[in-house]
Amino acid sequence: MPPADIATAPPPVTAKKTKNSALATDSAGLGRGRALLFVTPALVLIGVFLVFPALWSIYIGLTNYTLTGPTSVSPEIVGVDNITDALGDPLFGNSLWLTLVFVFGSALIGQNILGFTLAWMLRSARRWLRRLVEALVLLAWILPSTVVAYLWVAVLDRDGGTLNALVSTPGTAWLIEYPMLSLIVFNVWRGTAFSMLLYSSALDVVPPSQLETARMVGAGKLSTLKDVVFPHIRGHVLTNTLLITLWTANDFTPFLLTAGGPNHQSETLPVFIYQQALGSGVLGYASAISLLLLLVNLVIALVYLRLLRRRG
Template sequence: MADPGGTALLEAPAPRRAATRRDTAGLGTSRSIGFVAPALVLIGIFLIFPALWTIYIGLTNYRLTGVDSVSPKVVGVANYVEALNDALFTNSLWLTFVFVIGSAVIGQNVLGFALAWTMRSARPALRSTVEALVLLAWILPGVVVAYLWIAVLDRSGGTLNLMLDTPGTAWLLQYPMTCLVVFNTWRGTAFSMMLYSSALAAVPPSQLETARMVGAGRLRTVRDVVFPHIRGHVLTNTLLITLWTFNDFSPFLLTAGGPNHQSETLPVFIYQQAIGGEGNGRLGYASAISLLLLLANLVLAIVYLATLRRRRVR
């Protein structure tokens, strides 16, 4: 027969064990917070505070110099209204879309996939050499790359003019946006190539062999066999390179937005308004445009993520 007293003695420590578990859980939570606290502090200092400060500055007439730099006044949404009615802002917005679609969505995507698809069956030595050269263009500092391209496109003695026998052609002055699109495509293709190389490695070889045996061409094989497997990678790559290109400041290193604002993308336009001299140090106006640029990035990210989620559900 079971001893009632013994049973009570066995059941008595249960509340203490539950309390011990709660104490352990609380201690674990405290330790977790302690580990992530430095990261949260850094995020607050370098991301959240600058974002909130930018929003505030965008509501004022704050300038880099003068009376408004000492005692700025709140002007509400006047900066945003002015931006929407500013021909230079709309011109910069249009040029930014041309730059992004031409060099990222089309240029880097297509060239990166083409290189990855071609190099997958190349000899290891050739593949390693091509990958190293393409990666070198990506990892070099922007100032160095810009200097190299200025030397290539120079009107007097430039490499391109010597190759095409077109002396005196000022490529950066006559075709500024075309030069920027080619430049950014050349420089940013490495990331797309590496991502697509990893994605193509996951395509089952048996399916590729089956497509070859039934007589499918390369385009049909890519469309019907390869693309369904890498669709998520395509969307992810497009999202990343679009956001990077949308905020890229390297066009300033080549053309400084010229000639006559013909290559002035939004990051360059913001710089010119805030610091470059054209806007007389209008930090408030530039901050308002920065917020509009941030909102445009958020819209693009939401659209791409929603598309990616819809593809995964299917």
């Protein structure tokens, strides 16, 4: 009789059990073959609608491919000439600068600040008021771009516009005299919903006891936000900033309001690419600029991911 305190040896592993363990290498017990079979449809869709168009766009950007003419049938490889031409094009530089202004004003400043302000103020609001504000903000976000653009054209109209009637500025053509300011205000109004929802969820992780302690010791609102709230939601701030930055930099909605005018004063990079591709018909040049925009997006994403990793 073996002593009670001595553990018995485990039973030997059978060949059948070893074979099953080799097949079921994932937590769900499907095995690599079955797991690959499940994800194959998604991989095919990603390849057809994302990877292939991206590779085709890169290829076109290396050619002098045009919408019409001989080069639309037999384009020639020009290498990086399209990129060097773009870097020396004053219109490209103008579009790049306007895109930076548009992103900084409407995303980094406007949507971030307004979204957080709404989320912070609605924490202590009555339930019905909170639901009403959330519904109105979400309505601006979920409406189709064409509908929203039509509404804002009516609001900013020179003759019978709602804004001119409210501020008593008859005859002011906002989309012509202040095109970028109009686009920034429009994008802030439309895109704040995402930031508000994300910050509302982030504020739920802030311990109420810490907020109460800050209130009891007499800390001001700014001190409470700086020392109590933001240390808990810093990761959410970086995530929100990354997403709205990328969305705004690639937003084509400004074309619906101003079409890049007047005189290229509101021609952001997506609008500039569209004008070059379908307006001027130089698809190779437009694809090269699209590649530059993709590289800018990757750099922005890497910077934010590095900040998130440093925080972790």
